[in-house]
Amino acid sequence: MPSLSFRDDFSVGEISEIEESCREAASSRCSLFVDQASTDDCQGRAKVGQPLNCISLTYFFFLSTFQELDENLVESLTSILGEKRVSLTEPVREQHGRDEGPYEPMPPQMVVFPETTDEVSEVAKACYSFNVPMIPFGTGTGLEGGTLALNGGVCLDLMRMHGIGDVHAEDFFVSVRPGVTRLHLNRFIKDHGLWFPVDPGADASLCGMCATSASGTNAVKYGTMKENVLNLEVVLADGRVLHTAGKDRCTKKSSAGYNLTNLFLGSEGTLGIITEATLKLHAIPETMLSAICSFPSVKSAVETTIQIMSSSIPVARIELLDEEAMKACNAYSKTDYEIAPTLFFEFHGSEASVEAEASLVGDLSEANGGSGFRYAKTPEDRSKLWKARHDMYYAILSTKPGYRAVITDVCVPVSQLETMITETQHDFNVSGLSGPILGHVGDGNFHSFVMFDPEDDSQLKAARELASRMARRALALKGTCTGEHGVGWGKKPYLDEELGGVNVDVMRQIKAALDPKNLMNPGKVF
Amino acid sequence: MALRVLIGCKRVIDYAVRVRVKPDKTGVVTDGVKHSMNPFDEIAVEEAVRMREKKIASEVIAISCGPAQSQETIRTALAMGADKGIHVEIPNADMSVFQPIHVAKILAAVAKKEKIDLIIVGKQAIDDDANQTAQMTAALLDWPQATFASKIEKAGDDLAVTREIDGGLEDVKVKIPAVISADLRLNEPRYATLPNIMKAKKKPVQKLSPKDLGVDISSRIKVISVEDPPTRQAGIKVDDVDSLVAKLKEKALI
Numbered sequence: 001m002p003s004l005s006f007r008d009d010f011s012v013g014e015i016s017e018i019e020e021s022c023r024e025a026a027s028s029r030c031s032l033f034v035d036q037a038s039t040d041d042c043q044g045r046a047k048v049g050q051p052l053n054c055i056s057l058t059y060f061f062f063l064s065t066f067q068e069l070d071e072n073l074v075e076s077l078t079s080i081l082g083e084k085r086v087s088l089t090e091p092v093r094e095q096h097g098r099d100e101g102p103y104e105p106m107p108p109q110m111v112v113f114p115e116t117t118d119e120v121s122e123v124a125k126a127c128y129s130f131n132v133p134m135i136p137f138g139t140g141t142g143l144e145g146g147t148l149a150l151n152g153g154v155c156l157d158l159m160r161m162h163g164i165g166d167v168h169a170e171d172f173f174v175s176v177r178p179g180v181t182r183l184h185l186n187r188f189i190k191d192h193g194l195w196f197p198v199d200p201g202a203d204a205s206l207c208g209m210c211a212t213s214a215s216g217t218n219a220v221k222y223g224t225m226k227e228n229v230l231n232l233e234v235v236l237a238d239g240r241v242l243h244t245a246g247k248d249r250c251t252k253k254s255s256a257g258y259n260l261t262n263l264f265l266g267s268e269g270t271l272g273i274i275t276e277a278t279l280k281l282h283a284i285p286e287t288m289l290s291a292i293c294s295f296p297s298v299k300s301a302v303e304t305t306i307q308i309m310s311s312s313i314p315v316a317r318i319e320l321l322d323e324e325a326m327k328a329c330n331a332y333s334k335t336d337y338e339i340a341p342t343l344f345f346e347f348h349g350s351e352a353s354v355e356a357e358a359s360l361v362g363d364l365s366e367a368n369g370g371s372g373f374r375y376a377k378t379p380e381d382r383s384k385l386w387k388a389r390h391d392m393y394y395a396i397l398s399t400k401p402g403y404r405a406v407i408t409d410v411c412v413p414v415s416q417l418e419t420m421i422t423e424t425q426h427d428f429n430v431s432g433l434s435g436p437i438l439g440h441v442g443d444g445n446f447h448s449f450v451m452f453d454p455e456d457d458s459q460l461k462a463a464r465e466l467a468s469r470m471a472r473r474a475l476a477l478k479g480t481c482t483g484e485h486g487v488g489w490g491k492k493p494y495l496d497e498e499l500g501g502v503n504v505d506v507m508r509q510i511k512a513a514l515d516p517k518n519l520m521n522p523g524k525v526f
Numbered sequence: 527m528a529l530r531v532l533i534g535c536k537r538v539i540d541y542a543v544r545v546r547v548k549p550d551k552t553g554v555v556t557d558g559v560k561h562s563m564n565p566f567d568e569i570a571v572e573e574a575v576r577m578r579e580k581k582i583a584s585e586v587i588a589i590s591c592g593p594a595q596s597q598e599t600i601r602t603a604l605a606m607g608a609d610k611g612i613h614v615e616i617p618n619a620d621m622s623v624f625q626p627i628h629v630a631k632i633l634a635a636v637a638k639k640e641k642i643d644l645i646i647v648g649k650q651a652i653d654d655d656a657n658q659t660a661q662m663t664a665a666l667l668d669w670p671q672a673t674f675a676s677k678i679e680k681a682g683d684d685l686a687v688t689r690e691i692d693g694g695l696e697d698v699k700v701k702i703p704a705v706i707s708a709d710l711r712l713n714e715p716r717y718a719t720l721p722n723i724m725k726a727k728k729k730p731v732q733k734l735s736p737k738d739l740g741v742d743i744s745s746r747i748k749v750i751s752v753e754d755p756p757t758r759q760a761g762i763k764v765d766d767v768d769s770l771v772a773k774l775k776e777k778a779l780i
Contacts, residue, residue, distance in 0.1 A: 193723045
């Protein structure tokens, strides 16, 4: 009976053997988790009984709490952090084995709460010597199962590291520890007239946002984390502390050495633990103006978007919501928007530039059949407008209480957006599932929340298959299966197809160099 | 009939800071701790600036009573759009016994001196939660007051104010001059932008002492000790309802 085993090449025969043993063990501590991204390509092989090793069919096997952590490691970690900052209790572990995505929690074997980089380094050294996996944890607001402890191990909850360094207003940067969230930082620096514009919706840990290379509604003007992080402090698997751009350095540009900062951005905890991030700050715009416009069809909304991007109008936010989304929005946020594909805009700049941009966008919208172009200028009105958009996830879930959602996150070239969305809507109709489409159309990125009844396995299966078809469709249109949520665990099946064999091999080589024992968040990304 | 508006801004420990008691129990740790403008005062500043943009107000003066660092709070108000500032310097050592009654006397004196038509302050400060300054200032000046304002509008020569009260909302009309205290839903304050922060550096800030205003700020209270609230005791689990009832009786709770 394998324990804490993770492979992606089980044969059908092996699976039934394991299922049988589980039933025999009759143990509630044994959970066989089978995730089937798509059975289409592999049906044939399954019948023949060959070992399955194709991307589209992946089986995971997880045995929860089957093995206790080595006592000596527990003792070692307790002596490093003290009894109050380690936990073996089930509720704490379960809370740290989940995120906001649709996956069942997979708890780590222990949770620790370090408060300094030194402590993180000591914890890493201890886990390294005992060959135990390590999983960094921030706000747990991820969506792709990045914090699920597939192989157990020790979860490092970094939220007690809540320092913010000096705000270097003239140089436009500040350093933050993992415990600092996006909203907290923005409130802290607002009196300097500065803000950090990457806005993924959730009030996430900024270092967590580095780990997943987060993006958000403002990316179309300000970029993603990849464009806004100057330096990272990372604790490697063996406890060494790395400063990706050199200790305390933060110039706007440098040609010194490899770009290690961007290597770790988006590495999702698989290469090291981020313990500090130096962020590039921006001036709070003099004027912010939000606007909204309804369209007769998704096609006209997307056409308008393409024309706006082609005119190089520096729109700060451009978000599309389809009819389903608008319905949910009205119901949940008590708004009275028209039920039609809608574009939400925001413009940043001086009074004059903002008015000019809005006017131009208004004209383009109307030329494409758009109507009801409305502005919001005061902070209250703008907040109201955007809250409706930000609360979309909860709004959707509340249309079918008890349901959960598979969240998709595809990104295609803007020119392919209309094809992508229309085919997806058709897919929804055919499959009988419901879900809104909304997204950052300026980047060609959009999300859908495919709702399913958690009690109904067939719905979950259908939802997953729809999500899988979406990802494949995006790849076929030269896009990516994950624009901003990261690969985590949920998007692994597509990585080979998207990046290609050589790419994944190079990643494996880098991973082997930095984490030869595969202890850093094993089972994620690839 | 454009009004001259005076805004009270207090420098307080930032709401997000984890406040810690000093080991000698004489107060809380303030050294090196982030301070910012009392959030309700930010709302007051925003309202006054909007009134000036609508030409209901002609000048907005921001006043703060506190140590030297209170000047930063005044600069924030200026960056948000106030026209000039007044800093009434109170030595740091006296801050623990500097009370709303003193602030009220200072505001009343400044209001007379600067021919103020409207005083707006936040409804309470987040450090002492006193909720006294607006009311006392109005009494000292014998001006009408409208506290917990969630809406302020011009109504002829008066101001129509909607107040947030326990039962809901109350509409009152106050004659000018008046004192208003700002509540949470009055508005959402703007951010100070870099160009405005730079401009604010050039706006005048007058320095005054309580003596200049003829106000006596000698303390009327004495701080005996400042302590943490008692740590929460762990609960106990009982096995059945009878034990629960017995325990409740034992603790004289029933």
